Amino acid sequence: xxxxxxxxxxxxxxxxxxxxxxxxxxxxxxxxxxxxxxxxxxxxxxxxxxxxxxxxxxxxxxxxxxxxxxxxxxxxxxxxxxxxxxxxxxxxxxxxxxxxxxxxxxxxxxxxxxxxxxxxxxxxxxxxxxxxxxxxxxxxxxxxxxxxxxxxxxxxxxxxxxxxxxxxxxxxxxxxxxxxxxxxxxxxxxxxxxxxxxxxxxxxxxxxxxxxxxxxxxxxxxxxxxxxxxxxxxxxxxxxxxxxxxxxxxxxxxxxxxxxxxxxxxxxxxxxxxxxxxxxxxxxxxxxxxxxxxxxxxxxxxxxxxxxxxxxxxxxxxxxxxxxxx
Amino acid sequence: xxxxxxxxxxxxxxxxxxxxxxxxxxxxxxxxxxxxxxxxxxxxxxxxxxxxxxxxxxxxxxxxxxxxxxxxxxxxxxxxxxxxxxxxxxxxxxxxxxxxxxxxxxxxxxxxxxxxxxxxxxxxxxxxxxxxxxxxxxxxxxxxxxxxxxxxxxxxxxxxxxxxxxxxxxxxxxxxxxxxxxxxxxxxxxxxxxxxxxxxxxxxxxxxxxxxxxxxxxxxxxxxxxxxxxxxxxxxxxxxxxxxxxxxxxxxxxxxxxxxxxxxxxxxxxxxxxxxxxxxxxxxxxxxxxxxxxxxxxxxxxxxxxxxxxxxxxxxxxxxxxxxxx
Numbered sequence: 001x002x003x004x005x006x007x008x009x010x011x012x013x014x015x016x017x018x019x020x021x022x023x024x025x026x027x028x029x030x031x032x033x034x035x036x037x038x039x040x041x042x043x044x045x046x047x048x049x050x051x052x053x054x055x056x057x058x059x060x061x062x063x064x065x066x067x068x069x070x071x072x073x074x075x076x077x078x079x080x081x082x083x084x085x086x087x088x089x090x091x092x093x094x095x096x097x098x099x100x101x102x103x104x105x106x107x108x109x110x111x112x113x114x115x116x117x118x119x120x121x122x123x124x125x126x127x128x129x130x131x132x133x134x135x136x137x138x139x140x141x142x143x144x145x146x147x148x149x150x151x152x153x154x155x156x157x158x159x160x161x162x163x164x165x166x167x168x169x170x171x172x173x174x175x176x177x178x179x180x181x182x183x184x185x186x187x188x189x190x191x192x193x194x195x196x197x198x199x200x201x202x203x204x205x206x207x208x209x210x211x212x213x214x215x216x217x218x219x220x221x222x223x224x225x226x227x228x229x230x231x232x233x234x235x236x237x238x239x240x241x242x243x244x245x246x247x248x249x250x251x252x253x254x255x256x257x258x259x260x261x262x263x264x265x266x267x268x269x270x271x272x273x274x275x276x277x278x279x280x281x282x283x284x285x286x287x288x289x290x291x292x293x294x295x296x297x298x299x300x301x302x303x304x305x306x307x308x309x310x311x312x313x314x315x316x317x318x319x320x321x322x323x324x325x326x
Numbered sequence: 327x328x329x330x331x332x333x334x335x336x337x338x339x340x341x342x343x344x345x346x347x348x349x350x351x352x353x354x355x356x357x358x359x360x361x362x363x364x365x366x367x368x369x370x371x372x373x374x375x376x377x378x379x380x381x382x383x384x385x386x387x388x389x390x391x392x393x394x395x396x397x398x399x400x401x402x403x404x405x406x407x408x409x410x411x412x413x414x415x416x417x418x419x420x421x422x423x424x425x426x427x428x429x430x431x432x433x434x435x436x437x438x439x440x441x442x443x444x445x446x447x448x449x450x451x452x453x454x455x456x457x458x459x460x461x462x463x464x465x466x467x468x469x470x471x472x473x474x475x476x477x478x479x480x481x482x483x484x485x486x487x488x489x490x491x492x493x494x495x496x497x498x499x500x501x502x503x504x505x506x507x508x509x510x511x512x513x514x515x516x517x518x519x520x521x522x523x524x525x526x527x528x529x530x531x532x533x534x535x536x537x538x539x540x541x542x543x544x545x546x547x548x549x550x551x552x553x554x555x556x557x558x559x560x561x562x563x564x565x566x567x568x569x570x571x572x573x574x575x576x577x578x579x580x581x582x583x584x585x586x587x588x589x590x591x592x593x594x595x596x597x598x599x600x601x602x603x604x605x606x607x608x609x610x611x612x613x614x615x616x617x618x619x620x621x622x623x624x625x626x627x628x629x630x631x632x633x634x635x636x637x638x639x640x641x642x643x644x645x646x647x648x649x650x651x652x
Contacts, residue, residue, distance in 0.1 A: 036469065042359070044358050045358070046447065
């Protein structure tokens with residue numbers, strides 16, 4: 001059924017997602033109110049996904065919604081913020097079926113439950129072009145002590161959460177370029193591409209431990225280069241220390257030419273951060289407590305840029321240092 | 327020149343718009359921090375503009391930017407919030423010229439100065455479709471005392487700021503449907519369509535005076551119907567009392583068939599609000615102080631919906647009760 005009834009769509013599908021959130025006015029107002037909190041600052045981030053660019057037109061609407069929310073929650077995690085609420089704006093073809101919106105909202109509902117967030121407000125509009133979905137997410141930190149990327153110092157260790165390269169390899173699986181994998185490995189890699197796991201539990205606990213942090217969304221080396229540049233330091237990355245999933249390890253064992261994808265492919269949404277040596281024990285305890293691996297993969301030093309070292313300590317040249325969105 | 331260099335574009339054009347705003351990190355971070363304020367709540371709103379839907383491809387980039395910011399500031403004004411900052415996300419064709427972005431940012435810079443806001447953060451991405459621009463604006467209210475639309479009571483007066491119908495008539499001028507106007511009138515109407523004037527000064531002063539408020543973006547009757555519905559009251563609108571600009575009055579004198587546009591055309595971005603009788607003197611003083619007319623156009627009553635009365639008090643039937651975005 002063609003979408004014509006904006007207010008009906010909002011009432012039937014979006015408004016239930018705001019239930020229980022004081023200040024959302026059930027999405028009936030011009031905007032929303034976030035009550036004052038004397039102790040905690042608000043962290044805000046915004047990201048857009050375009051049909052055909054960031055997801056495929058036949059991707060399930062539930063997954064599209066969850067990925068849109070999660071890439072934003074990953075940004076909050078990178079700043080150490082506890083997620084709280086979000087604004088959503090969707091530009092959709094006016095022939096888009098209402099059933100698609102219903103599934104999209106079901107995906108949001110599922111992840112709202114999982115991550116403890118609710119919809120604060122939004123906007124719906126029509127477009128003659130591809131669906132364009134923007135989400136602004138809000139989280140809380142104590143005072144203004146959010147993690148940032150420009151505050152690493154020389155002489156610290158570099159860490160990542162989880163495993164790297166799964167997102168980029170999962171995209172190859174999805175595109176049909178990488179085939180012949182055993183089923184659990186195929187499913188693992190494709191799942192990691194389709195639905196990132198924002199590290200919100202770890203992120204909030206890194207405040208006071210990490211000196212600088214970001215999420216790996218553009219590729220490990222490219223993102224570490226942001227920390228190096230904005231902190232005015234250099235980074236040495238020990239490629240042999242980069243943690244791999246069992247699936248990725250098997251793929252790379254079969255085809256070592258795919259290694260650059262681990263170092264510079266995007267879409268992992270793990271946290272990469274720096275921390276002084278004295279934080280190491282607390283970080284290992286945090287990994288044990290949350291069940292999310294935290295692995296030391298290098299060190300910061302005087303200088304600039306990211307130097308990638310092989311097992312023998314020789315510098316590797318990378319053809320691609322991450323990618324940008326344009 | 328094709329846009330390929332996302333980080334360069336951000337550094338050259340967008341980052342200067344965040345200058346001086348603590349917590350924006352110069353747009354180099356995953357997100358932004360809004361410091362805690364024990365006394366004031368945050369009002370948040372989001373709106374999207376799509377090329378070819380909300381503006382024309384050859385509209386000047388400066389004006390597109392200013393309209394995008396202003397429609398959001400109008401939402402803040404409707405809630406009585408003092409504007410403070412905003413997040414911006416732009417999805418652009420990768421062949422979009424950097425010069426367009428430069429002009430777009432020049433428009434933002436001009437209105438940042440005028441309205442006292444700055445850019446908190448954002449996201450740039452590419453799209454194969456029409457440019458799609460979303461802006462989330464933030465403002466402040468004391469505590470949580472924002473104006474809303476569901477709190478009008480029967481027996482109050484209904485007011486609007488400024489003049490109505492200029493936006494809809496200006497669109498006709500822009501489309502070439504309405505011709506033969508004298509130059510100052512033509513320019514006035516087209517200008518009102520192309521660049522709304524958000525009533526932020528009046529909006530913030532309505533807290534404590536108005537009982538319910540919204541901005542007229544979908545048409546006066548349709549928007550008043552929102553107040554009626556969410557407040558559980560009826561509204562009687564005296565059409566003869568609706569304030570017109572000199573230009574609109576002349577157009578309607580020549581062609582009374584255009585009257586429905588005044589009552590149900592969109593894009594005026596004036597404030598419509600309800601207030602008890604005892605607020606009238608303070609409202610007139612506010613109008614005198616700000617130079618922005620505040621006109622009583624009707625009253626609230628028991629019942630439901632909006633009844634439009636002609637000069638003789640007879641009920642008018644309207645063919646179009648506002649319009650929705652889909």
